[in-house]
Amino acid sequence: MTDTHTMTQTIAPEFLVRAKTLLGPVGFIDTPADMENYLSDWRGRGNGEAPFIARPESVVQVSEFMALCAEYGVAVTPQGGNTGLVLGGLPHGEVLLSTKRLRAVRNIDPLNDSVTVEAGIILAELQEIVAKENRLFPLSLGAEGQAQIGGLISTNAGGVAVLKYGMMRDLVLGLEVVMPDGRIWNGLTGLRKDNTAYDLKQLFIGAEGTLGVITAATLKMMPRPAVKMVSWLCVESPAKAVELLALAKAETGGAVSSFELMPRIGVDFVLEQMPDTRDPHPDAKSPWYVLMEISFPREEGARDVLEGLLEKAMESEIVTDGVLAESETQAFEIWKIRETLPLAEKAFGKAVKHDVSVPVSSLPAFIEQANARVYAIVPNANIISFGHVGDGNMHYNVAPPEGVSDDEFYKAYGAELTKAVHDLVCDMNGSISAEHGIGTMKRDELAERVSDVEMDMLKAVKRALDPENRMNPNRVISI
Amino acid sequence: MTDTHTMTQTIAPEFLVRAKTLLGPVGFIDTPADMENYLSDWRGRGNGEAPFIARPESVVQVSEFMALCAEYGVAVTPQGGNTGLVLGGLPHGEVLLSTKRLRAVRNIDPLNDSVTVEAGIILAELQEIVAKENRLFPLSLGAEGQAQIGGLISTNAGGVAVLKYGMMRDLVLGLEVVMPDGRIWNGLTGLRKDNTAYDLKQLFIGAEGTLGVITAATLKMMPRPAVKMVSWLCVESPAKAVELLALAKAETGGAVSSFELMPRIGVDFVLEQMPDTRDPHPDAKSPWYVLMEISFPREEGARDVLEGLLEKAMESEIVTDGVLAESETQAFEIWKIRETLPLAEKAFGKAVKHDVSVPVSSLPAFIEQANARVYAIVPNANIISFGHVGDGNMHYNVAPPEGVSDDEFYKAYGAELTKAVHDLVCDMNGSISAEHGIGTMKRDELAERVSDVEMDMLKAVKRALDPENRMNPNRVISI
Structure with missing residues (x-):
């Protein structure tokens, strides 16, 4: 990992005293045991350092605390649920400001299809709050039981429903932000249309805490689909998957909500490593599988549409075989294969990982050419490329050949493999960070790759x- | 109108010579007759002034021209189709840079559902280009036969399909921009996911040409709906309209593509003033009408859904009466009422106009309270409030009482009426410019109303x- 970041800042004793008084005993944490959870990376890639953890209880307190930091020139790292993937929320001498105590649900407005919550609300909680109004908050990702709304906005989170509903950016109507000088910007609006000058909220979305502290947000609520249908489909190649996607979009009028591609090797990893998993279609071994979920607004006729689509796909030899989940349980089992894939892969050995995107149409060529480049470096590498084909976003991971330790592999080939893959991505007008962000891990590479x-x-x-x-x-x- | 803007800049003769050489005879226009179209406001609210019109033929030429302007410290006003509503594209001594010759269609990528065009492509042209690929470019508005893509992005245009598809901002994947110093920023990407640092394109969208010149854009293409169904529904009040909207969204799973509210007085204006218009439902006189368009991805079952929805709406007394367009012609006729309303209103006399938005849930209270405030100032004013209820966006216009000239009315009450309406909008966390932008017309008011x-x-x-x-x-x- 390329976290070359270091920082030293001198903390005045007087600042510490004033911060402690301002934040109170619950809001000011400085014992190593209590700080540990905030300072360690969940993937075990190192620890952060901070003079203390600030856990303000309200937006006003965030504001007062940031003003205090301004007075003493103290740098701050905001942190949500600490589930990030690029080491953007771990401090290196900065004060860590946790948003976890900002827990108010400020407003729910069903007729406006909007909800206003503070930054510390957890994604799974928000999904439940919105479900009670018979609405959907569509953002969904592996860390949803821990990730906080503020962090999800600061990292413009993606996940498995981007194809239909967009990234977090597309779900934000308004923000409240405490600026570095402590002033509160009230940009909380439930408006669908507002053309008054620059859309400032866009700057904070995906800024990874580098411009201000997001303290609350007004978010969109969506109609709940009447029925979701999950299928597990065999395709010969990524090119066939892209053809299937176009067909499915056209036949359903854009109702495809998830479209995930997995190679056989990835499915095998899961079946070997993860308890309570089973092959959704053991009779059909295929080099690639698509998990396709379609969200229908009405139950009537939905199954006909899906069956018609699959018939067409089989007839035109886009799909070779497949199963349609007949129950919630079966749908859950299929999703489990996809969702545990990153964990299964981890058990197998640390891979050299890439979170990349290219235009959907370039995806088959990307996989083919990337594989060629990787095999030219490590002929017997285990390539596991999987992910959100519908968004052109692949998690393109290269695991060591059998018998090679992952540390050794990483040291010997990590940089070379990443350069090869990212060079190709850039040649194809793609992104070297589709959804995980930049943090410190990709900062220097970003600086090298973007134009002046x-x-x-x-x-x-x-x-x-x-x-x-x-x-x-x-x-x-x-x- | 409050265009208090003035500007004087000294143009060096040497700059003029160099600009003329650079741009060539077609690209450099300085005779009053040729300049007139560029310098007059289509609503007749005054004329602009410019030393000349620059019409560069390519992005490289825009870049060279902007570098030349930088060298001589010359200010520039970019202009697209000159269909703006807030006098943002009329120069006051700046050089006018027209994007009309930037006409290339650079790329169409059906499998990525994206299209890249230069700024001078007209919206109606883009709609056709995309239709040939069996896709939809959903932005649609009155000026679509003249408005250019660059201008539509610079003003973050709205229109009649925002409810389902969003504003222009939601349709932009990437931009190419020439910066004030002449450098070209290539932010043209067809990516659905790209979390590499701040999303810079967002700054130029809706910036009204104040940060750079948009020269090209990569835009989303959407699946074409299989069928659009238009209905014309009688409701007793705006509150019933908002209830209907929520019901329609729930019953169709978010398939409502337009939801427009009109008062009887507006319909009467149209029937009186506009040739070839007829009352869609002459037997039912209602204080308010809703034009509802639902875009179904599949033809099968669509009519059943709509009829089921309307039955529910009648049973629960949300809708009192209505008609469902039985043919394209009938749908066209219904839309014509809505689309010619601004013109009909103009024929009746210039109104004091407001392009405002509030949360959808606040819309009925807004109309009620705004009416009360207006009648307190001018007891017999003719209020025509109509528009995009689905987006919380009303065009709230106040026409003079019968027998009062519009100029007189405007002079006597214009400022007072606007202040009353906008004060209320701000009290309700709304926007004083929902879709038209700020330009020069609302600049000073914006400065007064936003926080420090x-x-x-x-x-x-x-x-x-x-x-x-x-x-x-x-x-x-x-x-």
Whole structure:
């Protein structure tokens, strides 16, 4: 891992005293045991360092605390549920500001299809709150039991329903942000249309805490689909998967809500490693599988549509075989294969991972050419490329050959493999971070790969909103 | 109108010579007759002034021209189809840069559902280009035969399909922008997911040309709905309309593509003023009408869904009466009522206009309270409030009482009426410019109404990207 970030800041004793008084005993944590959860990376890739953890209980307290930090020139790293993947929320000497105590549900407005919550609400909680109103909050991802709304917005989270509902950015109507100087920007609006000057909220979405602290958000609620139908389909190649996607979109009028591709090797990993999993279609061994979920607004006729689509796909030899989940249990079992794949892969050995995207149409060529480049470096590598084909987003991971330790593999080939894969991604106008963000892990690579004019703009934006460089400094970009 | 903007800039003769050479005879226009179309407001609200019109033929030429302007410190006003409503694209001494010759269709990628076009492509043309691929470009508005893509992005255009498909912002995947110093930022990406640092394109969308010149864009294509069903429904009040909207969204799973409210007085205006219009349902006189369009992905069962919905709406007394368009012609006739309403209203006399939004749930209270405030000022005013209820966006217009000239009315009551309406909008957390933008017309009012912290942020962004204040200066904000 390339976390080359270091930071030292001198914390004035007087600042500590004032911070402790302001935050109170529950809000000020500085014993190593209590700090550990906040300072360790869940993937075990190192620990952060902080003089203390600030856990303000309200937005006003966040504001007062940030003003205090401004007074003493103290840098701050905001943190939500600490489920990030690029080490963006681990402090390196900054004060860690946890949003976990910002827990108010401020407003639910069913007729406006909007809900306003504070940053510390957990995604799974929000899904439940919204379900009680007979609405859907569509964001869904592995860490949803721990990830907080503030962090999910700061990282513009993706997940498994982006194809139909978009990224977190597409679900945000308004934000409340505490600026580096402590002032509160009230950009909480439930409006669908507002063309009054620059859309400032967009800057904070995906900024990974480098411009301000998101304290609350107004989010969209969606109609709940009447029925979701999950199928597990065999395709000969990624190219066939992309053809299937186009067919499915056309036949259902855009109702495809998830479209995930997995190679046989990935399915085998899961079946070997994960308890209580079973092959959804043991009779058909295929090099690739598609998990397709379609969300229908009405139950009537839905099954006919899906069956018609699959018939067409079989006739035109896009799909070779497949099963349609006949029950919730079976749908759950199919989803389990996809959702435990990252964990199964982890058990097999640490892979050299890439979270990349290309235009959907380029995806088959990307996989083919990336494989060729990888095999040219490590002929017998285990390539597991899987993910959100519907969004052009693949998790393209390269595991060591059998018998090679992952550490050794990483040390010997990690940098070379990543350069080869990312070079190809950039040649194809893709992204080296489709959904995980930049953090510290990809900061230096980003700086190398973006154009001068783009880097100048990024720095100008950072300086404009955080002129003292106290908000999560050296994440995303260094100025 | 409140266009208090003035600007003088000294144009060096040498700059003129160099600009003329660079742009060539077709690209450099300075005779009054040829300049007239570019310099007059289509609503007849005054004329702009410019030393000449620059019509660069390519992005490279835009870049060279902007670099030349930078060298001589010359300010520039970009203009698309000149169909704006807030005088944002009329120059006041700046050089006018027209994007009309940037006409290339750079790429169509059906498997990625994306299309890349240059800024001068007209919306109606784009709709056709995309239709040939059996896809939909959903943006649709009155000026679509003239408005250009670059301008539509710069103003984050709305229109009649926002409810289902979003504003222009939601349809943009990537941008190419020439910066004030002439450098080209290539942010053209067809990616659905890209979490590499701040999403810079968001700044240019809706910036009204104040940060750079948009020269090309990659836009989303959508599946074409199999069938659109239009109905014309009688409701007793705006509150019933909002109830109907919630019911329709739930029953169709979010398939409502347009939901427009009109008062009887507006319908009467149209029937009186516009040729070839007829009352869609002459037997039922109602205080309010809803035009509801539902876009179904499949033909089968669509009519049943709509009829089921309408039955429920009648049973629960949300809707009192209505007709369902039985043919394309009938659908066209119903839409014509809505689309010609602004023109009919114009024929009746210039109204004091407001393009406002509030949360959908607040819309009935807004109309009621706004009416009360207006009648308190002008007891017999003719209020025509109509628009995109589904987006919480009303065009709330106040026409003079019978026998009063519009100029007289405007002079006597214009400022007072607007203040009363906008005060209420702000009390309700609404927007004083839902879709038309700020331009010069609402600039000073915006400055008065936004918080200090927000104005500081807006100015910081402007200074960050246009430090010399040469991009459409004094539009949106003054720095």
